[in-house]
Amino acid sequence: MSLPVVTRFAPSPTGYLHIGGARTALFNWAYAKHTGGKMLLRIEDTDRERSTDAAIDAILAGMTWLGLTWDGDAVSQHAQAFRHREVAEQLLAKGHAYHCYCSPQELDAMRAKAEAEKRPIRYDGTWRDRAPSDAPDGVKPVIRFKSPQTGETVIDDNAQGRVVFANKDLDDLIILRSDGNPTYNLSVVVDDHDMGVSHIIRGVDHLTNAARQTQIYVAMGWKVPNMTHVPLIHGPDGAKLSKRHGALGVEAYRAMGYLPAALRNYLARLGWSHGDDEIFSTEQLVEWFELANIGKSPARFDYAKLENLNGHYIRQMDDEALLNALIAFLPFAEDGPALLGRIDDTKRGQLSKAMAGLKERAKTLVELKNGAAYLFAIRPLAMDEKARQIIAEGGIAALQELVPVLSGCVDWTASAIEAAVKAHAEAKGIKLGKLAQPLRASLTGTSTSPPIFDVLEVLGRVEAMGRINDLVN
C-alpha cells in the first residue's frame, strides 16, 4: 500500500505562464489525477525584486484557462521564510552549514580567477572550516550548506534514469542570504517536505539542483521525493525558446485561437507518448499517464501539428459548444470585442446555423471568426468600380469574379450560388424567371452560405437582381 501521491507545480512569478511551464503543470496535474492524488500549487516568490502580483494573476489565469486545477490554495513560498530560516539554523546547529563572510565582490573575483585559470567555477570553501572567531567585524554573513566533499549523490529519476553526481563537483551553496532571506534550493526542499510532496515533476534545468537538494534532504534526515525531470521544449528552429516564437504565455495561444483541449493534447505529446496514440481526450491522458513514458530528449514546438490538432477538435465539437467557445474567445481576439457587441439573438441564430459549414474550414477560432465575417458585414456592401463593371457585364463568370470582391470570404463562389439557386427553384417549384425576389427573401433569412447572401443582396441593391435569370440560364 503506497502513500497518496502529492505533486506540485511551482512557478516563479516573474512573468507569464510559458509553454514549458504549462506542460510541466499538465504533467503534474495528469499524474496526480492518474493516481488519485493531489496537485499543489506553490508560488516561488522568494525573489522579492522580480516577483509581481501581475505575474501571479497571469499564471493562475493561464492554468485556469488550460483547465489545470490545483488542490487547496496557492501557497506563497515567501510567506514561509521564517520556516526556511529555522531549518537553516537547524542545519547550522547540526554542523551541516556554516557562516561565510565573503563579500559578493570577493566571490566575483573568485569566479573570474577560476575562469581565467580554466578551473571549475566553484566556491572554494574559504569559510568552511574557519573558526567563528575569525569573523570580520561589521560583515553580515550568509549561511552556506556544508555539502559532502567525497562520495556521490545519486538521483533516481523516472525520466532521466540513474544520474550520478560526484560530490566533489558540488560546492557549498548559500542557503540563507546575508539579509536573512532563504535562497531557492533551501526553500524548495523545506516546502516540498512540509507540504508532503511525494513526487517532484519539473524541467531538466533543475537536474543539478536535484542533487544539491538531495544533499539537504539527507542532512535533515528527510525522505527524498520521487523525482522526474522532463526535457525542455525548444523553438521550431531547434534553438532555445525565445520571445520570437515559443516563449509566449499561454494567453497568447488563447489569442491565437487554440482550444484548451487541443493544447493539452498537443503538449501531452511533447515528450510523452502512449504507443501510436495521437489524438486522445483529457480523460484518456489521465488514464494513460505514467511517468515512465516520459522521454529524455528535447522536443521542438511545431505549430503545424498544433493547428492540425486544433482543427480536429473544432470539427468534432458540436455546433452549440463551438459557438460558445467562439463567443468566449472573442474578448481576446483582435476585433473580437467589437463583434461581440453586435451579437444579438438574431446574429446568434445566424452564427449557430453557420457553424456546421464554418467549422469545416477553420483550424483556429481566429479562422472561425474570420470565416463568419460575412455575417457582420455592413449592408449594402461598399462596391468599387471593378465590382460595378463586373455586374454590368454580367454572366456566370462575372459572379464568380464578384464574390472575392464583395466579401472577405473568398471561398464560396459561383458554383455554390448556382447550386443553391437551382435547388431552391426546384424545391419551390418556381421557374427561374421568377426566382430573383423570392430567392433573395428566402436566402437572406436562412442561408448560411456567405457569398450567396452578399451577392444577392448587392445585386438587389444595384437593381441587377433581374440579371440572375440570365446568369443562371
Place this chain on the structure above:
RNA sequence: GCGCCCUUCGUCUAUCGGUUAGGACGACAGCCUUUCACGUUGUAAAGACGGGUUCGACUCCCGUAGGGCGCACCA
C-alpha cells in the same frame, strides 16, 4: 572551462537484441467536390559517425561529432 543530459523520416514519436524500423503532422500525387475546406487513397522520407559485445544490434558498452541544461546572496 567543469559537470550532467540528449541524438530514429523535415517535425513529434513507437521500438524496451531478432520488425519489410510502425504511427502522426508536414510535403507530394490521386480520388471526392464545378470553389475552398472536410474526407479518403497512395508516394517519398529516419536509426549522427567510428569502434566493440553478441549467432544477431536502432536497442548494450566505449569513443568522436553536434546539441541542450547547469555552474548567482535568480528561481
